[in-house]
Amino acid sequence: MDLRLHRLRPLILALSLLASAGVPASGRDHDEARRAAEAGEIRPLADVLDLVKGKLPGEVVGVKLEREGGAWTYEFRVLDGKGRLFDIHVDAKSGEVERTKEK
Template sequence: MILAVALLSAGGLSAFARDHDDARRAVAAGEIRTLVEILNVVKGKLPGEVVGVKLEREAGAWMYEFRLVDENGRLFVIHVDARTGEVERIKEK
């Protein structure tokens, strides 16, 4: 979580999107939630500490992709719907 907050401070939401303008428009239009809002929704549901975040489009839908490391050192990739905050899938790498 500390890394995610530091990244937010350094560049905000647009630092995580491939197309910064599209991401800004999506937030302004209410199509997606900001990273801060999503982290508040999913904290406690994630199996470890956030070490990376991306915002991308998958099949036309915006998704946050979180990379987490748990207390045993295992890496997980978690996809979260950027509009609803719903955890879509969790995959161990």
């Protein structure tokens, strides 16, 4: 199995679980995010994951795209090898890690 696919498996599973759990998000939110990507205001998720993968303390188990104070942010939920859970906020345009918070 491709190593990259193996690493993305937890993310794919988490995203499918979030989608099936009815996470509140209106069609308008999705349209706004799509327009932001098309306008170059945000980077695609795959690109941001490539930029930050070495900076994350573990495996990505969830992700959200949010608009905070007018700026787009990817929020990654990361589980480390010791079972600790982190929220990692990443600027969706630059790919820079803005803050990390242990849950």
